[in-house]
Amino acid sequence: MSENQRKIFAGARIRHLRQTRKMTQANFAAALGISTSYLNQIENNHRSLSASVILSLFNSFGFDLSELALDESGKIAVDLREILTDPIFADTNIMPQELKIAASNTPNMVRAFLGLYQVFQKTREQLGQLDTTLSESEAPVAPMPYEEVRDYFHYKDNYIDELDRAAEAFARTITRTDRQRYVLLADYLSDAHGIRVVETKSAAEAGSIRRYDPDSQTLHLSATSNAATNLFQMAYQVGLLEQGALIEKLLDEASFHSPSAREVCRMTFANYFAGAVVLPYQEFLEAAADTRHDLDRLAFRFDASREQVCHRLSMLQRPGQKGVPFYFLRIDRAGNITKRHSATSLKFTRFGGSCPLWNVHASFEGHGEILRQLASTPDGLRYVCLAFSKTIPTPEFRKTSRKYAIGLGCEAKYASQLVYADDLDVTDPRRFEPIGTGCRICERSNCRHRSVPPLARDIKVDHNTRNIVPFQVD
Missing domain, CATH: 1.10.260.40 (lambda repressor-like DNA-binding domains)
Incomplete structure (x- = not known):
């Protein structure tokens, strides 16, 4: 360096x-x-x-x-670079150094530009739907409030210190006995707020995971949900009841552009609190190091799910007490990213699909087993990538179960801290499979799995030769 x-x-x-x-x-x-x-x-x-x-x-x-x-200027510069690969900027020659200067010196202006581009992208997609005679109900556009909230957490490194510490302090009050935390939390809601917790089949049949009735002060939880989910939902309810003032303060500081974004973030803050109660920062950080990030051991120790453990691992960004920096994402079977965060240099595409060579896609073919992959990105960094599928069953025959793929990974330099890398040779560059962020912005010119040309590069077509990819990238 x-x-x-x-x-x-x-x-x-x-x-x-x-x-x-x-x-x-x-x-x-x-x-x-x-x-x-x-x-x-x-x-x-x-x-x-x-x-x-x-x-x-x-x-x-x-x-x-x-x-x-x-x-955060590095993250802003990456987002800006990705947007500038759009063909509408084809005649704009902006040097990488200019992006870094803009992100460092005028971050608020750049954020405003990123927000404006999102509005433009949404409008372009809506016009495309009209042009192909598809109704909005048939091809919905991702709501802008969710993107705004995602960006808020992205630039906060997915760590909200005040809320995290409040959850950690509350978690200590319900972990001082040998009784299961599920029972302790249900008793707490009853004693502190007069709320009765019941697991009902009717909630599941109505499609509800959690439903609170303020009139009868009853919290209905789905009988089909596992204990980890119901524990999380009880902690969520505590967050709404007891952290209202802090959440309002954080929402005021965030200054979202719409009431919808504010309400989405209110829900996300309550989710954040719940996750930090189930997996208290200091205790979880120490357990992660002790188990060498064994997902199943951590899930068992904290009565949590694998997904909750993975998400929390990507949030361990407390100043002075950081954990291994992980990326985390969840995608559905159509390739839509429904959750994403990266404490690493790995970035996810905002628009379009991710790299088909990434093992997170292959995990849909399995039955929940953890897949491992050594992968390298175009910037030369190397990663240990984990992936597994998750199925959320439905109590009805005619309703399809929801299935997701979960991805978790870190740079290969942290491999010694992962139990999953013990038999992987991270010193041999040949073991690392080249992956990209997504075909639209990937710079690799010789990939046999490319689906579309890169936006920022010219292509050539040889009419005398037909290869697997029908064009060449200059």
Whole structure:
């Protein structure tokens, strides 16, 4: 790594810190013991942060040094680069360095551009539906509120400190005996809120996983759900009842663009709280290291499901207490990503399908067994990838069970911390299968599984030769 690559540029974060303290550049510079011109250069990313400035930030303002490693400008730049591969920008020649500068110096403007593109994409898809005489009910467009909430958590590294710590504190109050947490949580709802918890078949038949009746103060849980799901749903109810003030504060700070996005995020915050109750941060972090991230052992120890364990592993981003950085995703049989997060450099496509060579797709062919894959991405990084299928049964013959594929993985440099990599040779580059983000933006030119040409590259067609892929990528 070169000296320039090791320099820390955090202009947007320093400017935000100064503005939230309502300080002028002169006053802020004086507090740091530097000149105003030097501060101005730092805020505009013309100068990097020196060790003395970083120390002054910590001593004078309690600045969390770990935030310097969480600069979201890299994520914004990746999202921006992907969008700029759209053919509508074909005549726009933007250098990679320009993207990095824009993401670092004007992150709010870039986010506004990303949001505008999402609106454009939705409109384009709706027009395409009309053009092919398909009704919206036959080919629904993903609602914008969900995308806005996904982006919020994406740039928060899927970790909300206040909510996570509140859940961890609550979890301690229901884990001090040998009784099962399911029983303890049901008793807590009864004692603290007068809520009766019942498992009913009628809820399952109505398609409900959880239904709360405020008039009778009864929480109905599906009799067909497993214990892990019902434990989670009880914790969700506690989150709504007891964390309302904190959730409202977080929602106000998020400043979503629509009431729908706010309500989606309210639900997501309650889900976050529930997951952090079932899998308390510190205890789970230590157990993950102790079991070397054995998913089934962790699920058994915490009365959780494999999916809950995988999702939580991708959320262990507490400053100063981080776990192994994992990516996590869940896709349905049509290839739609219904959950996604990456604490790694691996990015998921916002539009279009993911790479067919990724083992997460092959897991649909199995019966829940964990598949392993060594994979490398076009940026040269190598990953240990895990995948398995999950089926949610239905109590009716005429209704199809829901089936998902779960993907979890980390960079190969963490392989020694994974029980699943013990017999895998991560030192041999030939063992790693080349995968991409998605055909639309993948730069590999010799892939036999390519479905569509890359948007940012020219193609050639040789009319005298027909290969597996009917075109060549320049």
